[in-house]
Every structure is written in C-alpha cells, then in structure tokens.
Amino acid sequence: MSSNSSESEKVQFDEIKGKKLPQKFNYLKDKVAIVKVDDYQPENIKNALKSIFELLEIKDFFNKKSILLKPNALAPSKNAMTPPELITELIKFLKNETNTKEIVVGDSTFTKTITSLTFKRSKIKEKCEELGSKTINFFESERIKIKLDNPPHEIEEYIYLPKEIYDADLIINLPKLKTHEGYVYTGAIKNLFGLLANKMRMHMTHKDKTDFQRMLADIYFAVEETNDKNVPKVFTIMDAVMAMEGKGPRAGKPKKIGLMIAGFNPAAIDIVGYTLMNGNPSDLDVITSLANRTSLIIDINQLKILGIDNYEDFIVKDFKKPKIATVKKDRIPKEGLRSKISEKMTRISIKIKRKNCLLCEECVNHCPAEALERKNDKIIVDRGQCIECFCCGESCPNDAISAKFYLFRILPVILVILAIGTFALIWFLLQLITSFF
Ligand code: SF4
Ligand code: SF4
Structure with missing residues (x-):
C-alpha cells in the first residue's frame, strides 16, 4: 500500500535534522478508530x-504477513x-478474515521465570497454542542491535530488539489503558518497553523521568528501523x-x-487514551x-x-490519576531556590503498607537502584537511593506499595509544626499582654 500524492508532498516538509521523515510515518498517522465494546464477551x-x-479500511494490510502480537502481560490478572x-479473538479474527502467514505472541516482564509464569497462569500460552500460535518469552530471544537513524534517537542510539521483532512483518501492539504511579500513565508507547531485556539498566541509566520517557519513544523508532516498507x-x-x-x-x-x-x-493512540483519562497529553x-x-500535532481535535x-x-471526568507530578523538566527552573522547591515538590515517595506485605521480597529483587532492603519483618526504603521508577509497585503481588507526592507525605509534619508555632506565638503574645496589667 502506498500513501496518496498529498501525503507524499507533505513528506518533503517533515524534516528532522535535514532528513526527510520516511513515508511510513505518514501512513494514516492521524486516523484513530474508536469503537464501543461493552465487555470481554x-x-x-x-x-x-x-x-x-472496516473503519480504517485495512483488511488487506495483513495479507501474507508474519504478525507478532505484543500484549501487556504484567501479571496474571x-x-x-x-x-x-x-x-485469542484477535488471532481467530486474523486467521479467519485475513490471509496472514503466521501469528505469534511475545512479551517480557521482570524476569524470564515471571514472564513464563504469567503466560501460563493467565492461560495465554495454552489458549494461543490451541489456536496454533506460539508464545515467545523475550528473555529467551536472540538480540539484534538496531541503530536509530531516521528520525534520530533522543536518548538511546542503539536498541537491542528481540530477533522475532526484527523478523516479523507487523507488530500488533496490544496495550491496556492504565495509570502508572511512576509515570502517571501507561499506554501504547510504554507497552513497547516489554521488548527490552535490559529494563533494570534502562531505569538506572535514565533516572531522569523525562529521559526515560523519551527513551521509550526511541524503542518505537527502533522497531520501525527494522522496516524498509512505506507503511508502518x-x-x-x-x-x-x-x-x-x-x-x-x-x-x-x-x-x-x-x-x-x-x-x-x-x-x-496515547493522545486519545490520556484525554479519556481527563489528562492533558502535552504534559x-x-x-x-x-x-x-x-x-503529529498533540491535540485530539486535530486527529x-x-x-x-x-x-x-467518553472522557471520564473523575478518573483517579496518581497523585504525582506531571510537571515537565523544561518547565522547572534550572537553578536557585525555586528550582530546589520545585524539585522537592515533584518528587515521589514510596511507602510500604505493612499489613499487606507478604515479605516475599519481589520488590527488593526488582528494585534497579537497590533502594529496598528487608530488615527482620519489614521492607525498608532508602529514599536517598530511590529513583522513583515504581518497579517495586509493579512487581508487588499484594498491593502493599504506593507512591505519593513527597510533599503529601511531609504535609502532616508541616501542619503540626505550623500549629505548634501558632500556639507558641499566641501564648507568647498573651504572656506579653498580661505582663502589662
Ligand atoms: S513485593 Fe510487596 S508483598 Fe512482597 S515484600 Fe515487597 S511490599 Fe511486601
Ligand atoms: S524503591 Fe521502588 S521506586 Fe524506588 S528505585 Fe526501587 S523500585 Fe524504583
């Protein structure tokens, strides 16, 4: 399939660092199909x-293609x-309604073992195999080094992708719309993080949240670097x-x-997703x-x-988003007192709910910064070491970890200090007044 002539003309103006943006990035780039679905029947x-x-008119797009489905297989719930x-319905649909060559399903979560367990416990493995599709644990994959060229990388020049991604003709990315206590939101772009095997290193190398999120976009461009077609x-x-x-x-x-x-x-997709959560995608x-x-213009009205x-x-006005900062780094002053205050205000603090904690130590094992430690019957957080990635919360099986604005945690202390100060001032003034009589 090829783009029409007006799209081809537009390509000439889509230049980054003097290079024309490849035509594939213009293919249906601002079209989004949204369909109502009542439940998972x-x-x-x-x-x-x-x-x-039908809405996107893409039935022929899948013909004779080897397709890899990339779900979000975080935990078997x-x-x-x-x-x-x-x-499974997507596999059946592709097999019955299109002329695909092969369909496989792949992901990786925290470790090879956890990924295998999730595929097994969620019955994804069993159900896919019944339909003739194998599941791939990307921790077992051979890695291909991909250099980002056009558009150029922002954070990681080289991304190591599973060979199966390199070999596939098409990746169908299957994210779930969710909040994320480390990054506020997780959707289409973040779902591609599951292609990497060196996730802990990525968290440690890109402790800065802006850099980390730009690195996630680099992963998408690495996948497209493996594609020499005019369509994505x-x-x-x-x-x-x-x-x-x-x-x-x-x-x-x-x-x-x-x-x-x-x-x-x-x-x-993420512009639509975050808007439905009543958020501002530009944040x-x-x-x-x-x-x-x-x-792509970041405005849902332009899609x-x-x-x-x-x-x-369909915007959910009361959608509960994590109480952490979405303030972008370039909006925070670089130095001075305002910078220090902004930095404190945008920090998150990790809390372990002891009554929920099973002491399984999953969080300790998956903290890339080694900021967690078990001491007797407690998990202790070293706030100085914490890089606020929320890997601990993602790995916790019993909802024992939460993240909050650092400011919210210290607010009660500030209020107590203010109350004591006010009380002391009133007492002092009363003493002063009574000393005159
Ligand atoms: S992962 Fe959750 S339940 Fe397990 S030790 Fe950590 S806080 Fe406790
Ligand atoms: S304590 Fe949690 S949020 Fe902090 S670095 Fe470790 S895994 Fe990341």
Missing part, C-alpha cells in the same frame, strides 16, 4: 475488531494485563474496555470506559517525544477520529 470483541478494520480474550510496522489496538485507575499499573481499580482504540501512530514527555518526531461522534462524551 468473545462476540463483542469480534465485532469490535471487525469495526476497527485481567485488570492488569491485556485480557486473554482479546488476544507497528499497529496498535488499545484495550480501554476496562481501564485501570488509581494505583496502576498493577494494583489499581478497574474503571469502565467501554472502548477499543486503534491506529498506526502510538502517540495518536507527558513520552507522547511529546514520539509526536514531535513524527510531526481524524472514526467510529464515534464526539470523544468528549
């Missing part, structure tokens, strides 16, 4: 997939992961039927939005980094939304 998912393919029903290699179908609010990405609460969101530019570096490099009349009807 197979029939409803099947109808939703049919609508997505329907609330935290891409529902197995969506994965990544297609996203986001599950927002039951989103997650509050303490995401693992221990949050389900929140019904009742939609599936699909398209080729992952930034466009998130992960979105701005990818959108800027694909010349061509297909399938629903008015996206505003």
Whole structure:
C-alpha cells in the first residue's frame, strides 16, 4: 500500500535534522478508530475488531504477513494485563478474515521465570497454542542491535530488539489503558518497553523521568528501523474496555470506559487514551517525544477520529490519576531556590503498607537502584537511593506499595509544626499582654 500524492508532498516538509521523515510515518498517522465494546464477551470483541478494520479500511494490510502480537502481560490478572480474550479473538479474527502467514505472541516482564509464569497462569500460552500460535518469552530471544537513524534517537542510539521483532512483518501492539504511579500513565508507547531485556539498566541509566520517557519513544523508532516498507510496522489496538485507575499499573481499580482504540501512530493512540483519562497529553514527555518526531500535532481535535461522534462524551471526568507530578523538566527552573522547591515538590515517595506485605521480597529483587532492603519483618526504603521508577509497585503481588507526592507525605509534619508555632506565638503574645496589667 502506498500513501496518496498529498501525503507524499507533505513528506518533503517533515524534516528532522535535514532528513526527510520516511513515508511510513505518514501512513494514516492521524486516523484513530474508536469503537464501543461493552465487555470481554468473545462476540463483542469480534465485532469490535471487525469495526476497527472496516473503519480504517485495512483488511488487506495483513495479507501474507508474519504478525507478532505484543500484549501487556504484567501479571496474571485481567485488570492488569491485556485480557486473554482479546488476544485469542484477535488471532481467530486474523486467521479467519485475513490471509496472514503466521501469528505469534511475545512479551517480557521482570524476569524470564515471571514472564513464563504469567503466560501460563493467565492461560495465554495454552489458549494461543490451541489456536496454533506460539508464545515467545523475550528473555529467551536472540538480540539484534538496531541503530536509530531516521528520525534520530533522543536518548538511546542503539536498541537491542528481540530477533522475532526484527523478523516479523507487523507488530500488533496490544496495550491496556492504565495509570502508572511512576509515570502517571501507561499506554501504547510504554507497552513497547516489554521488548527490552535490559529494563533494570534502562531505569538506572535514565533516572531522569523525562529521559526515560523519551527513551521509550526511541524503542518505537527502533522497531520501525527494522522496516524498509512505506507503511508502518507497528499497529496498535488499545484495550480501554476496562481501564485501570488509581494505583496502576498493577494494583489499581478497574474503571469502565467501554472502548477499543486503534491506529498506526502510538502517540495518536496515547493522545486519545490520556484525554479519556481527563489528562492533558502535552504534559507527558513520552507522547511529546514520539509526536514531535513524527510531526503529529498533540491535540485530539486535530486527529481524524472514526467510529464515534464526539470523544468528549467518553472522557471520564473523575478518573483517579496518581497523585504525582506531571510537571515537565523544561518547565522547572534550572537553578536557585525555586528550582530546589520545585524539585522537592515533584518528587515521589514510596511507602510500604505493612499489613499487606507478604515479605516475599519481589520488590527488593526488582528494585534497579537497590533502594529496598528487608530488615527482620519489614521492607525498608532508602529514599536517598530511590529513583522513583515504581518497579517495586509493579512487581508487588499484594498491593502493599504506593507512591505519593513527597510533599503529601511531609504535609502532616508541616501542619503540626505550623500549629505548634501558632500556639507558641499566641501564648507568647498573651504572656506579653498580661505582663502589662
Ligand atoms: S513485593 Fe510487596 S508483598 Fe512482597 S515484600 Fe515487597 S511490599 Fe511486601
Ligand atoms: S524503591 Fe521502588 S521506586 Fe524506588 S528505585 Fe526501587 S523500585 Fe524504583
């Protein structure tokens, strides 16, 4: 498939560092299909997939392609992961309705063992195998070193991708719309982090949250570097039927939005996703980094939304987002007192809820900064070491870890000090007044 002539002309103006942006990034880049889905009943998912393919007119796109499905397989709970029903219905749909060559499913979470267990306990492995599709644990994959060239990298010049990603003709990215207590939001772009095996190193190398989020966008461009066609290699179908609010990405609460969101530019999908969470997409570096490099305007009103009349009807006004900062680094003063105060105000603090803690030490094992330690029957956080990545919360099986603004944690102390100060002042003034009489 090729873009029409007006798109080709536009390519000439989409230049970064003097290089023309490859044509593939313009393919349907601002089109997003949004379809209503009531629940995960197979029939409803099947109808939703049919609508997505019809709205975007992409049925032929999948012909003779080797396809890799990339779900979010964080933990074996329907609330935290891409529902197995969506994965299996998509495999059936592709097999029955399109002429695909091969379909496989791949992901990696914290470790090789945890990834295998998640595939097993969620029954993804069993169900996919029944349909003739194998599951791939990316921790077992051979790695191919990819150099980011056009558009150029922002953070990581080289990304090591699983060979299966390199070999596939098309990646269908299957994120779930969720909050994230470390980065506020996780969606289409962040889901590609599961392609990397060196996640702990990435967290430690890019402690700065802006850099980390830009690195996530680099992963997307690395995948597209493996594609020499004029059409993109990544297609996203986001599950927002039951989103997650509050303490995401693992221990949050389900929140019904009742939609599936699909398209080729992952930034466009995340613009829609974060808007539905009643957030401002321009606040998130992960979105701005990818959108800027694909010349996509970060404004939902500039997207061509297909399938629903008015996206505003679906914005969840009371969506509970994590109480952490979305303030972007470039908006924080670089030096002086204001810089110090801003830095303190935007820090998050990790808290362990002792009554929920099983002392399993998953968090200790998965903290890239070695900021957690078990001391007798307690998990202790070294706040000086913490890089605020929230890997601990993602790995905790029993909702025992939360993140909050550092300011919120110390607020009670500040209030007590203020109350004591006020009381002391009043007492002093009363003493002064009575000494005159
Ligand atoms: S992962 Fe959760 S339950 Fe396990 S030790 Fe850490 S805080 Fe406790
Ligand atoms: S304590 Fe948690 S948030 Fe802090 S560095 Fe370790 S894993 Fe990341």
